[in-house]
Amino acid sequence: xxxxxxxxxxxxxxxxxxxxxxxxxxxxxxxxxxxxxxxxxxxxxxxxxxxxxxxxxxxxxxxxxxxxxxxxxxxxxxxxxxxxxxxxxxxxxxxxxxxxxxxxxxxxxxxxxxxxxxxxxxxxxxxxxxxxxxxxxxxxxxxxxxxxxxxxxxxxxxxxxxxxxxxxxxxxxxxxxxxxxxxxxxxxxxxxxxxxxxxxxxxxxxxxxxxxxxxxxxxxxxxxxxxxxxxxxxxxx
Amino acid sequence: xxxxxxxxxxxxxxxxxxxxxxxxxxxxxxxxxxxxxxxxxxxxxxxxxxxxxxxxxxxxxxxxxxxxxxxxxxxxxxxxxxxxxxxxxxxxxxxxxxxxxxxxxxxxxxxxxxxxxxxxxxxxxxxxxxxxxxxxxxxxxxxxxxxxxxxxxxxxxxxxxxxxxxxxxxxxxxxxxxxxxxxxxxxxxxxxxxxxxxxxxxxxxxxxxxxxxxxxxxxxxxxxxxxxxxxxxxxxxxxxxxxx
Numbered sequence: 317x318x319x320x321x322x323x324x325x326x327x328x329x330x331x332x333x334x335x336x337x338x339x340x341x342x343x344x345x346x347x348x349x350x351x352x353x354x355x356x357x358x359x360x361x362x363x364x365x366x367x368x369x370x371x372x373x374x375x376x377x378x379x380x381x382x383x384x385x386x387x388x389x390x391x392x393x394x395x396x397x398x399x400x401x402x403x404x405x406x407x408x409x410x411x412x413x414x415x416x417x418x419x420x421x422x423x424x425x426x427x428x429x430x431x432x433x434x435x436x437x438x439x440x441x442x443x444x445x446x447x448x449x450x451x452x453x454x455x456x457x458x459x460x461x462x463x464x465x466x467x468x469x470x471x472x473x474x475x476x477x478x479x480x481x482x483x484x485x486x487x488x489x490x491x492x493x494x495x496x497x498x499x500x501x502x503x504x505x506x507x508x509x510x511x512x513x514x515x516x517x518x519x520x521x522x523x524x525x526x527x528x529x530x531x532x533x534x535x536x537x538x539x540x541x542x543x544x545x546x547x548x549x550x551x552x553x
Numbered sequence: 554x555x556x557x558x559x560x561x562x563x564x565x566x567x568x569x570x571x572x573x574x575x576x577x578x579x580x581x582x583x584x585x586x587x588x589x590x591x592x593x594x595x596x597x598x599x600x601x602x603x604x605x606x607x608x609x610x611x612x613x614x615x616x617x618x619x620x621x622x623x624x625x626x627x628x629x630x631x632x633x634x635x636x637x638x639x640x641x642x643x644x645x646x647x648x649x650x651x652x653x654x655x656x657x658x659x660x661x662x663x664x665x666x667x668x669x670x671x672x673x674x675x676x677x678x679x680x681x682x683x684x685x686x687x688x689x690x691x692x693x694x695x696x697x698x699x700x701x702x703x704x705x706x707x708x709x710x711x712x713x714x715x716x717x718x719x720x721x722x723x724x725x726x727x728x729x730x731x732x733x734x735x736x737x738x739x740x741x742x743x744x745x746x747x748x749x750x751x752x753x754x755x756x757x758x759x760x761x762x763x764x765x766x767x768x769x770x771x772x773x774x775x776x777x778x779x780x781x782x783x784x785x786x787x788x789x790x791x792x793x794x795x796x797x
Contacts, residue, residue, distance in 0.1 A: 448644070449640065451613055452613065453637075453656075453657060454660070467647040467648065550714065
């Protein structure tokens with residue numbers, strides 16, 4: 317019990333004394349996840365919106381596949397990205413393995429289906445409501461996509477925050493493609509795993525507390541955005 | 554004024570229009586010509602095909618047979634662009650009141666200063682001054698419907714379709730909407746409006762189309778159809794009898 321208390325107080329000291337190693341890890345984690353979510357938004361939102369408004373054979377199957385990809389095991393994603401980026405893989409020439417870029421790629425693969433699936437769901441419901449009105453105003457199906465994305469913006473922020481939550485808490489994929497290299501690819505989750513196994517509980521606890529803090533902040537933002545949407549009558553789900 | 558406008562108001566014709574579902578004709582209109590100078594009101598019981606006819610006239614639904622002709626031309630993209638429609642439940646974009654109007658004006662290619670001036674003009678016309686920045690979804694029912702009408706008018710349509718725009722409104726809000734409709738009509742916009750309110754038909758209509766079971770059972774001058782209907786169905790509907 318005394319050991320735990322001392323580790324805990326050491327963790328608190330690491331956080332509040334501005335330990336440079338700890339904050340470098342936190343910064344890299346945030347950088348990787350924010351980039352991954354931004355790229356996922358650029359890919360996932362138009363894809364989700366297009367699936368919501370377009371009608372073509374095989375659409376239903378694509379939606380099922382996209383929903384299934386939301387639950388894709390991170391270690392499998394890590395393995396696939398590893399195979400793509402390894403020296404003998406198709407993208408090996410880019411020499412991205414064990415770099416933050418590789419970690420961003422793995423997180424993009426994990427987060428894009430979440431963003432796309434949630435976008436599809438939100439936009440499809442909105443499209444149902446807007447369909448006749450937009451056609452009446454002379455807006456084509458394709459031109460309706462940016463209109464729907466903009467009008468669903470608050471719900472989409474929630475989708476992005478959900479994606480960020482998944483990315484920042486991810487460990488399996490990033491440890492495989494990042495390699496957990498000190499000062500290069502070491503992020504919060506991978507450091508917690510490593511330092512716990514080494515018995516360095518103070519650093520692991522400090523990072524764990526920050527990670528929990530980020531998770532709470534993200535959830536608080538999701539709640540605030542949802543509340544605002546409801547108050548303004550902007551939510552339709 | 555109305556007579557002078559008669560030649561200017563666009564003319565709508567329906568020829569042998571039919572929509573079928575599961576072997577049953579939901580809409581079967583052999584011939585209908587809307588070329589009078591004032592508002593046309595479509596009356597009839599639920600399921601009579603009023604809203605379906607309106608959607609066909611506006612090109613939102615393609616009929617299984619027949620055609621809609623506007624000013625001598627088959628209804629196509631060019632004709633649809635000269636029409637606008639207001640729905641029973643106003644569908645407002647999740648934006649501010651001004652942005653709802655700006656959305657339409659921007660699509661018409663107007664520059665920012667022209668759009669701003671036109672938005673101010675429209676808001677005054679609809680009595681929504683001071684609400685430009687308010688989220689459109691927070692408007693009251695009557696205000697929301699007024700905004701929907703203003704947005705439709707921002708398209709400067711030759712024909713304006715209204716599908717029971719006042720069905721959920723109180724008498725005061727209804728009166729404001731009716732004034733807006735009459736003003737648009739006096740400016741030469743062809744008004745085609747569905748209603749269940751016989752009093753409203755008396756107040757607004759220049760001509761009345763009575764529908765039942767997907768058919769037009771009577772069409773004529775408002776006074777004649779409302780005061781001395783020729784068909785039994787019209788007679789029973791206007792007398793408040795159950796018509797199915």
